[in-house]
Amino acid sequence: MQFTVTDIEHAPLEELLCESERVRTAAFGNNISLCAIVNIKSGRCAMNCRFCAQSVHYSTQTETYPLRSPNDLIASTQALWQQGITHVGWVASGCRPTEQELDAIIESAEQVLDGSPAGSLCCASLGQQDSDSLARLKKAGFLRYHHNLETSERFYPFICTTQYWRDRYATLERAKGLGWNVCSGGLFGLGETWEDRFQLAAALQTLQIDSVPLNFYNAIPGTPLANREPLCLDEALRIVVLFRLALPKAAIRICGGRPKIFAEHAHRLFRAGADALMTGNYLTTAGISPEKDRQMIYENGLQVVHS
Numbered sequence: 592m593q594f595t596v597t598d599i600e601h602a603p604l605e606e607l608l609c610e611s612e613r614v615r616t617a618a619f620g621n622n623i624s625l626c627a628i629v630n631i632k633s634g635r636c637a638m639n640c641r642f643c644a645q646s647v648h649y650s651t652q653t654e655t656y657p658l659r660s661p662n663d664l665i666a667s668t669q670a671l672w673q674q675g676i677t678h679v680g681w682v683a684s685g686c687r688p689t690e691q692e693l694d695a696i697i698e699s700a701e702q703v704l705d706g707s708p709a710g711s712l713c714c715a716s717l718g719q720q721d722s723d724s725l726a727r728l729k730k731a732g733f734l735r736y737h738h739n740l741e742t743s744e745r746f747y748p749f750i751c752t753t754q755y756w757r758d759r760y761a762t763l764e765r766a767k768g769l770g771w772n773v774c775s776g777g778l779f780g781l782g783e784t785w786e787d788r789f790q791l792a793a794a795l796q797t798l799q800i801d802s803v804p805l806n807f808y809n810a811i812p813g814t815p816l817a818n819r820e821p822l823c824l825d826e827a828l829r830i831v832v833l834f835r836l837a838l839p840k841a842a843i844r845i846c847g848g849r850p851k852i853f854a855e856h857a858h859r860l861f862r863a864g865a866d867a868l869m870t871g872n873y874l875t876t877a878g879i880s881p882e883k884d885r886q887m888i889y890e891n892g893l894q895v896v897h898s
Contacts, residue, residue: 599785599789599829599832599833599836600785600829604825604828604829607829607832607863608828608832608859608862608863609862610832610836611831611832611835611836611862611863611864612861612862612863612864614835614836614839614864615835615843615861615864615865615866617839618839618840618866619842619866621892621893621894622866622893622894622895622896623861623865623866623867623868623888623893623894623895623896624678624842624844624866624867624868624895624896624897625676625678625867625868625869625870625881625884625885625895626676626678626679626680626714626844626867626868626869626870627671627676627678627679627680627869627870627871627881628679628680628681628682628716628869628871628873628874629664629667629668629671629679629680629681629682630682630874631658631659631664631681631682631683631696632656632657632658632659632683632684632685632688632692633645633653633654633655633656633684633874633875634647634653634654634655634656634684635647635655635684635685636684636685636686637685637686637753638685638686638751638753638754639751639752639753640741640750640751641749641750641751641781641814641815641816642750642778642781642808642811642814642816643811643814644811644813644814644874644875645684645874645875646814649813649814649815650813651811651812651813651814651875652812652813653811653875658683658688658692658695658696661695661698661699661702664681664699664703665699665702665703668681668703668713669703671871672707672708672711674881675881675895676870676871676881677708677711677712677897678711678712678714678735678897679711679712679713679714680713680714680715680716680735680737680774681696681700681713681714681715681716681717681733682716682717682737682874683696683716683717683718685718686718686719686753686754687717687718687719687720688717688718693717693724693727693728696715696717696728697727697728697731700713700715700728700731700732700733701731701732704731704732704733705732712734712735713732713733713734714733714734714735714736714737714774715728715733715735715736715737716736716737716738716774718738718762719738719754719758719759719761719762720736720738720762720765720766721765722765722768722769725762725765725766725769725771726769729769729770729771734772735771735772735773735774735801735802736766736771736772736773736774737773737774737775737802737804738759738762738763738766738773738774738775739759739775739776739777739778739804739806740756740759740760740763740775740776740777740791740794740795741756741759741777741778742756742777742778742781742783742787742788742791743756743783743786743787743788743790743791743794744756744757744760744790744794745787745790746781746782746783746784746787749781749782750781760794760798763775763798763800764798767798767799772801772802773798773800773801773802774800774801774802774803774804774844775795775798775800775802775803775804776795776800776802776803776804776805776806776834776844776846777791777805777806778806778807778808778847779805779806779807779808779822779827779830780807780808780819780821780822780827780848780852781808781816781819782816782819788830788833789833789837792833792834792837792838793837795834795837795838795841796837796838800838800841801841801842802841802842802844802867803834803838803841803842803843803844804844804845804846804869805830805831805834805843805844805845805846805865806846806847806848807821807822807827807830807847807848807849807851807852808821808822808848809821809847809848809851809852809876811875811876821848821851821852822852824852824853824856824859827852827853828859828860828863829863831843831845831860831863831864831865832863832864834864835863835864835865836864842866842867843864843865843866843867844865844866844867844868844869845860845865845867845868845869846868846869846873847869847873847874847876849868849869849878849879850877850878850879857879857887858887858890858891861891861893868884868888870884
């Protein structure tokens with residue numbers, strides 16, 4: 592990486608954008624990929640992540656429901672595929688599913704993936720998993736495993752005390768060891784420093800992560816961080832630059848918080864190095880429709896690809 596933490600924080604933004612766009616173009620050309628998620632189990636999470644609307648420790652207005660039925664999951668996934676979103680992630684709240692839930696998820700996945708359109712795929716976001724469970728999920732047909740580190744190891748105890756950063760890291764190591772394509776990134780605007788962001792990028796470098804989702808905190812009433820001000824556009828763009836330059840060949844995927852933080856400036860994400868977007872709604876907040884995202888991509892001389 593050519594730039595240091597100090598460079599990223601203080602260098603002229605235009606210089607950073609030029610370099611980051613060059614790196615993105617060298618790796619991905621004009622291609623931008625889209626993904627979307629299906630929330631398969633919402634709320635009632637025993638973890639106390641201070642930013643999360645799904646934690647049982649806080650009083651929020653988030654909808655809660657148990658693991659959705661196979662027919663419901665199949666219908667939701669196929670609806671996204673029919674919209675041309677080939678990459679769909681299944682996300683469940685909680686540290687990890689129970690054995691009964693895992694069995695049901697695998698059974699549902701086998702049904703939906705058996706008749707999936709050519710080129711489509713599902714990714715699993717099911718928390719901390721041991722090697723046996725990861726192997727079962729991979730055999731069922733999931734093609735990518737997602738599990739965010741969220742922030743640096745140093746800062747993690749400030750946002751969660753019911754699980755450990757090292758345990759999250761170990762899940763990613765196991766997934767990589769089993770040959771998974773792995774997706775892992777973080778959430779920004781929680782009070783972390785630039786050094787924390789650099790350390791997270793370094794951890795993802797070490798793991799050779801394939802896809803890096805970048806989320807930007809959108810304050811949720813009822814959570815301990817509800818009064819945190821959102822990041823300014825300049826700082827958010829610099830975060831995207833950091834991860835593009837640190838991981839030049841990984842997909843840099845902009846996810847939660849995009850409508851709030853970037854708004855009408857979302858096209859600048861591509862200059863900052865993003866080559867992928869999460870489209871549609873997020874877990875507990877509204878997103879941007881695939882139609883609008885495609886229009887923005889095409890208006891900026893780029894093209895949507897399936898990946």
